[in-house]
Amino acid sequence: MATAQYIKKDGIIIIGAGLCGSLLGIRLAQRGYEVHIYESRPDMRKAKIDGGRSINLALSDRGIKALELIGMQHVVERDGIPLYGRMIHPAEGEATYMPYSGRSGEAIHSISRGGLNKSLLEETEKYPNIHLYFNQRCVDVNFDEHNIRFENGKGGEQYTLECERILATDGAGSAVRRAMMRHTTEKRFNFSQDFLTHGYKELSIPAADEKGNFRIEKNALHIWPRGTQMLIALPNLGGSFTVTLFQDFEGPDGFNALNTPEKIHSFFDKYYPSAKANMPDLVNDFLTNPSANLGTIKCYPWQINHFSLLMGDAAHAIVPFYGQGMNCAFEDVCVLDDLMDQNGDNWVEIFDRFQENRKPDGDAIADLAVDNFYEMRTSTTSLLFQRKKALETKMEQAGLPYFSKYALVTFRPDLKYREALVRGRLQDDFLLEYCKTVTDINQVDYVQLQADVEAYIKTALQKSEIY
Template structure:
């Protein structure tokens, strides 16, 4: 057991709300501050990428005792559906025996998480802008504007869960020996949608994550409970095929007719939504340290924002909470040790999933359309099914296992080197599932 503390969580997003539930379960008094209005009372912004809940996320929800409540608003996706121009849709299973990731509306999940947190006794303070933090004293200062009078709120501990552009981290950045970097991708994104059929059914396979790979850009669609799909266009900010080039209705229509002809007619509000919904940036942020003494800690995107192409941003943030919870079990009231061990364990893994997420954009946008890539995945799945003790594919290691992200990255690099050699074998397209190939991989693993 821990001695009850007065704790502030800055940010009412997914990680902040779930962390608050964990802290309440331990008997702490928890206030959650957010500069935004209560998301349950406003229309969602059209700035979402539907979430893909995987094993790590479910584990954190299960330990909080709320996984079943969340499963009711989730749809399993056991495969990718790859839409290549002028070819049949190609399906690629994600894992073994129906293993699946789960599509969840970000807005719906966030609303549900806040409801569950309030039921647990968490106090939410919306439309309250945090402008400054006294790190050593765990005091946060709120006010209407940066120059208006501020109100001081004293706590024992403050958690910064306020996202990639965290105000709490901003204060920590002004400390000596604080390292920080941010890197924007040249690709941005825009949310669109495919509505349900008249009878409420889905227009596309509902248990797939749909991808239209087009080289340096792509379109994806994830299913919703109401029969619709939340879609995201990932496109360079500048260049020939870019957001900057799509300046009027005719150009947008022509672009979709050329590159996405099979779904062009399935997006009736294409023009309206394209110009109404914002074009958003994709950023990777890294920093260290994540903590200040035993009073302040960063968590989730505040500590490690990543691009969304591995579907692990939320899952990584939830795993931060799992780690913190374990350390609280071990170290009790020693928050200094809890925080030090937390950042030491999580920082290498956050860096690893950032790297994996960056790499996966190339896989999703271009490689999935390649015949060689599809064969490569078939060989991995075949060998893994015969020798599960020797080979767990990188995607499965990240998505369906407890292995650390850092270990997954290292093992993935080793396996990729072996598969590069496999794909160079003479006649590989003819006898990819032969004893010859099996023996070759086994010998390479022995090395």
Template sequence: MQKPAITIIGAGLVGSLLATLLAQRGFPITVLERRPDPRKFGFLGGRSINLALAERGWHGLRVAGMQERMRSIAVMMRGRMVHDLNGRTNLQRYGRDDSEVIWSVSRGALNMALLDAAEAAGATVHFDRGLVSVDWACMDLQFRDSDGTEHSHHAGIVIGADGAGSALRGAMAAQQELGERFEPLGHGYKELEIPALADFPREQLPAELADALARGERYAIEPHALHIWPRGNYMCIALPNAEGSFTVTLFLPNEGEPSLQTVVSAKQAREFFQRDFADTVPLIPELEKDFVGNPTGLLGTLYLDRWHYEGRALLVGDASHAIVPFHGQGMNSGFEDAVELADLLESRPNDCAAVFAEFERRRKPNADAIAAMALENYVEMRDRVDDADYLLMRELDRLLADRHPGRWVPRYWMVTFSRIPYLTAFERGALQSSWLREWIDGVSSIDQLDLPAIDMQIRNKLDFLPTDA
């Protein structure tokens, strides 16, 4: 049976993976992307938070046959390296050992690898094609390139993987109510960089880093961690890149003190960092230049009540459920979309209306769940990672996981190291968190707890979870 041709709008991470998976299954695939080809013209920086690749994302890459390609561009992160105001550090592991880690990946490097994979699978990719309009009656799509030239493309089925500002979503909304709403976080971000030691300006290289460079080291700080400088209502994070640099991201409120309104100039940026992130200042030689020159990123959550239009158009990834980046799951969730959709289309290639409806039914509750957990994780990262009660809850969480394997499963583990549905992780995590708060109320150490009574409550009230998912 001949499979229908599919047009994908957007050659970013999700669009490129989806194109690969569908082309590998025998679908004729055309991808149109508004940006130039990053493999020829470079990847646009300055507003690209590094990606945290977890099990859900790895699964999509394994299905596409890309696991080996990833080894050269992914850096293992064992846990959160928390930096206090005095420069002291504390590593909080994500899992029990190095079998439970996440991986830092440069968005640009991953996108280029995915584009190579899509084309190798047989997909046709056109760059410099920004979607202008859709004639839904005849399914003719109009595009415009950077020179202003118009291009037409006929599509039988069109899938929008064109991000939070999706042009296809706008065209669909003109035809039917999607129930779109965007909830801004009230915070934005600035991207900075800790360069690889070999790339440091020699006159700005601190003596201890010069010694590290002489020993052949590449990284200025511990490479196998996600670094966090939590400061209450704001924070910095730094994720390692394969060549030795770190992408540093400052998250600040849009208003108030300090905020993106009060820290504006190069001088204000340096004074702010010297006060609140002093140990980073020697590590970011182009602090002022990057702060002033890089754009301010916006943060928020996109919700839609409806993701598809009949059997003709569907939205996936950020185009349908963009979230804030604080659980590191935006890409991972989008890759889950791609695998789920590819499987559904392969099973019913000539009934796209049913496939699109089933895809939305399966994925939307999970998208809403990870959106909620990402918002919760921002508060945890910026305000709680050095809080005594949080650390005690975390210690007890791990202890109970060891005492009740498969029955007590930490929420972070469910989200990050398994493919348990996000909704299950959200609901089960909420229950377990309420119990943890109840159990540690009024105590200062694990030794003060009645563990046999806690064990009995867990055995009586919690079922086993399929943790091999």
């Protein structure tokens, strides 16, 4: 083992050069810190990283706010494709378009995960105080002696780095979090990993032609809800769509059973004929691409000895059904940045406040994301849900300050996730009951309805004292 090296006093080590780590690194560099980012994988700008992880993501307001913080908001327009609503493809009949909001301009943006990560890594080159180290895997962390052990390339020499503090943005399988579990019994480290019985597999709809035209509506998130399973599609620059099948692993139609071209054809003929018509590479994609797990990770504390802090997926990995994984991780950086404004270099205070303030929001978006799986795969086809959605759109179009649960989570970065959860669930309870009694939504007095919703929320909050 090589001799321990020492990262100088104003230096911060970031573990993981993914989306969150590279954005965080840029922000810390802007604030004058010496930033050392260690990444276990090769430099993705040079090497081809193996696929299987989500190819595109939905970037929305919370994430954009973080890009603005580091001055990179231009990537949204340059690299993203705005999606203004959901295109619902029922099992029979025509597709229905449901806008995300009745306000014009409220959109989420389909963006390439790899492309965005590369843009962030490129940006780090502008900062001489950012140092990138690739192929350096974190093997262990000593939380008492404040050092980290790395492996230099796969199976390579191990060495130890001493430092003042580390920020761990090494994702759902965080090596730092695993070290916390191994070594910090006295911290009573609470941890849970919960998997859905469903997994996901990525497939594709190629461009319609060489000019990059799209085969289906470009500016929508497509959903084929089928009760216990669903297919979704997000557009890519160049005319293709990344398609994702969410399905149980087990059962006669489960991933484990769909193992021959015949079975795959027959499954898609049965459930997704309209999508299949646009998927010439279906069988090859299906047999080649992995079926990946969907899980939620919660843990606490996030900081140990004011030496290490978990951020992003390392602290709170969630299922993808709200399109908030990256947005939540980016928002973590904004929250940390606010705390640096308030506390200067007092990292004891920053670490303590970060985990206290942010943990309830990590839990909230985790629970919202699981909720939305059930909503997306089933409720989007129910008449009651569609009526409620239409009513909400009318209220938003009427210029009322109304935001659906989805809009609260997605378009209101001024609200904490926990606030969006409580308010969103109460609104839904009220409106779903209300919609049972409504026959013609055009005859509804929206102003009165909005007032009734507000009154219901106010009463419920007073009762529960949630806020």
